[in-house]
Amino acid sequence: MPTPPRHVVHLIYRFTTGGLENVVVQLINNLPHGEFRHTVVAITDADHQFVQRIERKDVNVICLNKPPGQPFALYPKTYRLLRRLKPDVVHTCNLAALEFMPMAALAGVPLRVHAEHGMDMGEINTKGSRYLTLRKIYKPFVHEFIAVSKPLQGYLQRKLGVAPAHVHLIPNGVDTHMFRPPHAQDPAPPGFPFERDRHWVIGTVGRQVHIKNPLMLVDAFIDLAQSSMDGTERLRLAMVGDGPLLGEIAKRVRAANLEDRAWLPGVRGDVADILRSLDCFVLPSLSEGTSCTLQEAMATGLRIVVTDVGGNAELLEHGACGSLVPSGNVEALKLQLLQQLRGSGHDQAAAALNSARERHGLSVVMQQYRELFLGRPRSVSAAAARHEP
Known part of the structure; x- marks a missing residue:
C-alpha cells in the first residue's frame, strides 16, 4: 500500500509578495508532489495575485484575519484548525508565526519546523532583547530550526541556545532557468520606458518599507543624476514593488524633476524579465537573511551593489x-554606482552568475527541505556540509 503524502502546513503572517513568501511558493511547487501536499495558513490575509503563483491545484490558502494586537485571541481558532487539518509538519517563518507554535504542539503535530529569514524593524530598533525573550519562550515547542544565513545560524545557536544538531543552514534558492542573463532577442517588459544600450538602468525589487531602506537608493540616484558628471545623463532608476514608502519615493523623484528618468510600476509578476532589463541591481536594506531578489539578480548576471548587512556578504x-x-x-553607494557606470563590476557579475548556478540552485535547496520535512534532519546537515564553499 503506497504511503500517503505528508501534509505540510505553512503558517506565515501574510501571504503576499516577499522573500519568505516566495520560498513557501517554491516549496509547494517544487517538492515532490507524490511525497507532499500543502496548506497555507496566513495569520492575517493573502494577496489574490500572489496566490496565483502556486502551480498546484490542490493547495488551500486559509486566512485567519488577525486584527492588530496580541495573537492569543486566535489561539483557540488556530488549535481547532490544526486539529481538523491533521498536518504531519507545521512550518512557520519568523517571529509572528512562531508565536502560534504552542497551538501546533497542543494539537499534536508530529514535526514542528521554524525558519528564521531575518530581523524586522522592531528587532533592529530595540536591539532585539524583547524579541529574543519571546523566541526563548516559544523555543521548546519547535523540533527543528532553519536559518537562511550564517549570521542567523549563529544567532539561533549562541543567542537562543538551540543545539547545533537542530539548526539547519538552508539558504534560499533561485530558479536558474527562469532567472537567466538576457538574450539579444528578449523583448522589453510591458511598460518598461527605458532603452537598452542608450540608458543605464539601476534597479531594485522589493517591498517599499523601512527595513528595505529604498530611500537610500532614491537619494543616491537623485544626487548622481543631478551631478552633471560624465555619463550620469544615462542613469535611469527602476524600483519594483509596493509599500508605505512608495509615496515618499515618488515625492522625492518629483521634487528633483526626475519623473521621466524613474519608473515606479508597483508590484509586478514579470520580475525575471524586468531584471534582465537592468544594468545594475541595488539592495539597500537595513537587514536581510538570504535575499531571494539578490539571488535572482546574481542568476541574471547583473552588476550588484548591496549594503553589508545580514547574509548579503556571505551570499556575495x-x-x-x-x-x-x-x-x-548614501555617499558610499553613490561612489560604487559611479564606478559600476564607468565599467567596473564585469568580473563580479560573472562570478555571481556562476555562484548562483553552482551553490544556490533550487534542486539543492529543495532536497534539504525534503529531507527535513521527511524527518531526516541528519541528512539535511550532511547535505549542507557538502555544499559549503
Missing part, C-alpha cells in the same frame, strides 16, 4: 560577486 562571497557598502551610507 565577501565582495567576489558584487560590491558591499555600509548600511545607510
Whole structure:
C-alpha cells in the first residue's frame, strides 16, 4: 500500500509578495508532489495575485484575519484548525508565526519546523532583547530550526541556545532557468520606458518599507543624476514593488524633476524579465537573511551593489560577486554606482552568475527541505556540509 503524502502546513503572517513568501511558493511547487501536499495558513490575509503563483491545484490558502494586537485571541481558532487539518509538519517563518507554535504542539503535530529569514524593524530598533525573550519562550515547542544565513545560524545557536544538531543552514534558492542573463532577442517588459544600450538602468525589487531602506537608493540616484558628471545623463532608476514608502519615493523623484528618468510600476509578476532589463541591481536594506531578489539578480548576471548587512556578504562571497557598502551610507553607494557606470563590476557579475548556478540552485535547496520535512534532519546537515564553499 503506497504511503500517503505528508501534509505540510505553512503558517506565515501574510501571504503576499516577499522573500519568505516566495520560498513557501517554491516549496509547494517544487517538492515532490507524490511525497507532499500543502496548506497555507496566513495569520492575517493573502494577496489574490500572489496566490496565483502556486502551480498546484490542490493547495488551500486559509486566512485567519488577525486584527492588530496580541495573537492569543486566535489561539483557540488556530488549535481547532490544526486539529481538523491533521498536518504531519507545521512550518512557520519568523517571529509572528512562531508565536502560534504552542497551538501546533497542543494539537499534536508530529514535526514542528521554524525558519528564521531575518530581523524586522522592531528587532533592529530595540536591539532585539524583547524579541529574543519571546523566541526563548516559544523555543521548546519547535523540533527543528532553519536559518537562511550564517549570521542567523549563529544567532539561533549562541543567542537562543538551540543545539547545533537542530539548526539547519538552508539558504534560499533561485530558479536558474527562469532567472537567466538576457538574450539579444528578449523583448522589453510591458511598460518598461527605458532603452537598452542608450540608458543605464539601476534597479531594485522589493517591498517599499523601512527595513528595505529604498530611500537610500532614491537619494543616491537623485544626487548622481543631478551631478552633471560624465555619463550620469544615462542613469535611469527602476524600483519594483509596493509599500508605505512608495509615496515618499515618488515625492522625492518629483521634487528633483526626475519623473521621466524613474519608473515606479508597483508590484509586478514579470520580475525575471524586468531584471534582465537592468544594468545594475541595488539592495539597500537595513537587514536581510538570504535575499531571494539578490539571488535572482546574481542568476541574471547583473552588476550588484548591496549594503553589508545580514547574509548579503556571505551570499556575495565577501565582495567576489558584487560590491558591499555600509548600511545607510548614501555617499558610499553613490561612489560604487559611479564606478559600476564607468565599467567596473564585469568580473563580479560573472562570478555571481556562476555562484548562483553552482551553490544556490533550487534542486539543492529543495532536497534539504525534503529531507527535513521527511524527518531526516541528519541528512539535511550532511547535505549542507557538502555544499559549503
